[in-house]
Amino acid sequence: MPYQFEEILETIKMTEIEHFDIRTVTLGISLRDCADRNIEVTKQKIYEKIVRYGGNHVKYANEIERQYGVSIANKRVSITPASIPFDSFSADEYVEIAKTLDKAAAEIGIDYIAGYSALVQKGFTNGEREFLKSIPTALTETQRVCSSVNVASTKAGINMDALNMMADAIKQTAENTKEQQSIGCAKLVVFCNIPEDNPFIAGAFHGITEPEVVLNVGVSGPGVVLDAIKNAGNVDLQQLSEVIKRTVFRITRAGELMGRQVAKKHGVPFGIVDISLAPTPAKGDSIGDILKAMGVEDVGAPGTTAALAMLNDAVKKAGLMASSSVGGLSGAFIPVSEDQGMIEAVERGNLSIEKLEAMTSVCSVGLDMIAIPGDTPASTIAGIIADECAIGIINDKATSARLIPAYGKKVGDVVDYGGLLGKAPVMDVRNLNSNGFVGRGGRIPAPVRSLTN
Amino acid sequence: MNLTEEEIRNIALKAINELGNKANADTVKAVVEKAVSAIDENVKLPSGNLKKTSGRVILTSFGMNHPGIVAKVTTALSNAKCDIRDMSQKIMDEFYTMIIIIDISNSPLELSEIQNELTKVADELKIKIYLQHEDLFRHMHRV
Structure with a gap:
């Protein structure tokens, strides 16, 4: 027999007992050829193109799921950042485009479509200003559309004007969707150094250097890593790192195989495999639990950042060995509301927003799905995002902020969306004024490490 | 097409x-x-025929041991014209585990249809049966 008995049982254990799944197969579709002077023609072109390429996306993914016995949790679509091809439109017309995206996503049977995005790290075009204005309304009047805006990069610095506009947009979106616990903010991410091929919603978009259509895959598997760490017992940190690497290696290989097969069914090129460990609210599918299994008493205890850094590094090393097409964010995600271990740590008072900020300097994303009091001023939100962007530009890594200033809620309240978005306890934010700094506007210049040429 | x-x-x-x-x-x-x-x-x-899934599939089965399991599973495979290439099984106390490598390239059925047939057998015998394409194992355990 070419395979050891144990090897086969291990795979069965991963897929059937430890909830190993492929988190997302995301079909990136370029909309650059969909612009027309007439908004109605534009809308029709967008709708037709998404339905033409994405029509069989769910069906193909389901077939591959069946063939390999590994489930694919989400089937999604990302598009060219909407502000680029549709630069000539006004804010109202952008909202129309968002509604068209929503309709197309519903038609092909997917839950989210991402790429209602703009890249404004260095400055705005007129169209991009209009686009940013449209975001709160677009997110209010659609269900499936996700938006992301890149306001900073190592090469350009931090565009504080854009950042301030985004802080206002976040507040406005929270208010617009107050009936549904400010859910609009869960679909809006502010980024620094945004990757162009990230398959994970809400920050996904189809980068402008990407081909016409491409299929990217995001793997997952915190549950598998958690079990491997628990089984390893009392080993030293080098050995523990080895255990994580071995596990993630297998996850990545399976992810790439399935991504390539789905791409083949579509007849489109395969892009990248994003090797992120993405938690879900399900029990055991938690980065927080992994950190605790590594040995800290709770998330937020001294040593948490070091444990997360080691986990993130081991994930990257294993992914690089397993696949030559690693891309996207590729690390560990630490969204609060989507991770039971994190939620419990916040509820016990062990995890503060400042500790989370420190953790984002060593993991693959930023402050993710964090509910803060609804009366937090926009300038304070801008300050928090600016801190995240600073970590990003100085360390030359992606950082992000998906903050939910939950309308009418205070510290101790909880916003509960159910499903994949989970529930977020409202976290305390320092009640100090940042306006004197962020209110200056302009741009924080690019750091020294941008001069690499 | x-x-x-x-x-x-x-x-x-x-x-x-x-x-x-x-x-x-x-x-x-x-x-x-x-x-x-x-x-x-x-x-x-x-x-040749493009529609059919080609190649080898790994069948894994486990559950409480009782007489007739191997017979029922292999009968179902034989009815589906699946060729058994390798087979191994172990008994641990009252549990059994069985792994069969089958070749379905000559079967008139698609992989999903064979899966459906074996799900019926699994329900009848109150055991678990998984069929997964061999590529998954090759990618996860071989460099």
């Missing part, structure tokens, strides 16, 4: 080259049909 963007573009270019200004609905239809059927044959001839 499934055409790639590239193929569609080539067909369009070919139609433009051949017809130029003389194009009308009927002539375009004729040229496109010809081009499509040419591609169809090219694709189909060398690889």
Whole structure:
């Protein structure tokens, strides 16, 4: 027999007992050829193109799921950042485009479509200003559309004007969707150094250097890593790192195989495999639990950042060995509301927003799905995002902020969306004024490490 | 059939080259049909029946041990014209585990249909049966 008995049982254990799944197969579709002077023609072109390429996306993914016995949790679509091809439109017309995206996503049977995005790290075009204005309304009047805006990069610095506009947009979106616990903010991410091929919603978009259509895959598997760490017992940190690497290696290989097969069914090129460990609210599918299994008493205890850094590094090393097409964010995600271990740590008072900020300097994303009091001023939100962007530009890594200033809620309240978005306890934010700094506007210049040429 | 963007573009270019200004609905239809059927044959001839999943599949089964499990599972495989290439099984106390490597390339059924057949057997015997394409194991355990 070419395979050891144990090897086969291990795979069965991963897929059937430890909830190993492929988190997302995301079909990136370029909309650059969909612009027309007439908004109605534009809308029709967008709708037709998404339905033409994405029509069989769910069906193909389901077939591959069946063939390999590994489930694919989400089937999604990302598009060219909407502000680029549709630069000539006004804010109202952008909202129309968002509604068209929503309709197309519903038609092909997917839950989210991402790429209602703009890249404004260095400055705005007129169209991009209009686009940013449209975001709160677009997110209010659609269900499936996700938006992301890149306001900073190592090469350009931090565009504080854009950042301030985004802080206002976040507040406005929270208010617009107050009936549904400010859910609009869960679909809006502010980024620094945004990757162009990230398959994970809400920050996904189809980068402008990407081909016409491409299929990217995001793997997952915190549950598998958690079990491997628990089984390893009392080993030293080098050995523990080895255990994580071995596990993630297998996850990545399976992810790439399935991504390539789905791409083949579509007849489109395969892009990248994003090797992120993405938690879900399900029990055991938690980065927080992994950190605790590594040995800290709770998330937020001294040593948490070091444990997360080691986990993130081991994930990257294993992914690089397993696949030559690693891309996207590729690390560990630490969204609060989507991770039971994190939620419990916040509820016990062990995890503060400042500790989370420190953790984002060593993991693959930023402050993710964090509910803060609804009366937090926009300038304070801008300050928090600016801190995240600073970590990003100085360390030359992606950082992000998906903050939910939950309308009418205070510290101790909880916003509960159910499903994949989970529930977020409202976290305390320092009640100090940042306006004197962020209110200056302009741009924080690019750091020294941008001069690499 | 499934055409790639590239193929569609080539067909369009070919139609433009051949017809130029003389194009009308009927002539375009004729040229496109010809081009499509040419591609169809090219694709189909060398690889035989494309629709069928080719290659080897790993069947894993476990549950409480009782008489007749191997018989029922292999009968189902034989009815589906699946070829058994390798087989191993172990008993641990009252549990059994069994792994069978099968080749389904000569089966008239698709993998999903075979899976359905074996799900019936699993329900009847109150055991678990998983069928997964061999590629998954090769990618996860072999570099």
